[in-house]
Amino acid sequence: MVRWEPGAAERLQKAALELFATRGFEQTTTMEIAESVGLTERTFFRHFSDKREVLFSGQQVLVDAFLAGVDAAPPDASPLEIVASSLRSAGSFFPDERRAHSRTRQSVIDQNPALRERERHKLASIATMVAEAMRRRGIGEVAATLAAESGATVFAIAFTQWIREGEQRSLTDIAAEVLRELLTLTATASERMPR
Amino acid sequence: MVRWEPGAAERLQKAALELFATRGFEQTTTMEIAESVGLTERTFFRHFSDKREVLFSGQQVLVDAFLAGVDAAPPDASPLEIVASSLRSAGSFFPDERRAHSRTRQSVIDQNPALRERERHKLASIATMVAEAMRRRGIGEVAATLAAESGATVFAIAFTQWIREGEQRSLTDIAAEVLRELLTLTATASERMPR
Structure with missing residues (x-):
């Protein structure tokens, strides 16, 4: 029984x-x-x-949040606008009440190479699935991969900042800032690099 | 003896x-x-x-090629210009004579999850080391990570195209094209997204 x-x-x-x-x-x-x-x-x-x-039981819910964000973007959204929508959706999966839990979880993962590998694999899978969802929207293969991988990088950087001691901003706000930094970075490069 | x-x-x-x-x-x-x-x-x-x-004995030589490219960029180079230099250097590690070997190696790796994981880990390590090298040049943490991860993504996409049957372009040329596509992607987004 x-x-x-x-x-x-x-x-x-x-x-x-x-x-x-x-x-x-x-x-x-x-x-x-x-x-x-x-x-x-x-x-x-x-x-x-x-x-x-x-440590990884929430993975599917997080994947679903990223994908829901892709679906929520307007039909004419550009690849990086879709990524922005996806990041906003994923960010809502981590409200401030969850920050202490996420910080402890990350400290456990950081101490174990196999767990770090699994976490890295998790993020890589999310990027692959976001890229696939973007391709289903008619976005080209290279653009979809570039945008989805950029989104995963932005998420990883934002998440690291979000769990720092004393950090007050929401994950969604931090992710939006990091994405803007990527746009600034490439905009500066575009002015100077041959096209 | x-x-x-x-x-x-x-x-x-x-x-x-x-x-x-x-x-x-x-x-x-x-x-x-x-x-x-x-x-x-x-x-x-x-x-x-x-x-x-x-399958992985050439890893250190490849890492060194990426890092040599970072060092070769002029002192005032922007983060993505450094990445472009790094990709050119890494590309020279894969002359056309190596394409058939690389294609066979990749087919072996694609068939084995543990090898795929190791290959992914290799690329992640390269991105981490390129980001560190950029930070040593005085580039901010977020910009260095974004640029280095973008470089790794561009390299992975370009490499996949380079080993396709019938592909004639050099890896360096393909990588430069994929990097340009990233710049185009973000330039389009910059015009439409709030800054």
């Missing part, structure tokens, strides 16, 4: 993150995570396939 | 690539690679730490 544990996934996730941050990801077992919130390891595995999944 | 085998590394690399491409990377053993060119497995391991290294 499976006993229903209300909010078990959230409790496990919160406990796991605390243990990862204080003891280290490698040093924490699924048994310890489960026991720290009075649950069994079996309950843990009903919610997560392994302890790494605790 | 170690017997000196002239050109052993090159022969092993060529044989390995052919075996990987025809039999599959997983299915090929280091013993088979060595024996196919009349060498011992021991000789193989004097040149490569494992069979994956055969």
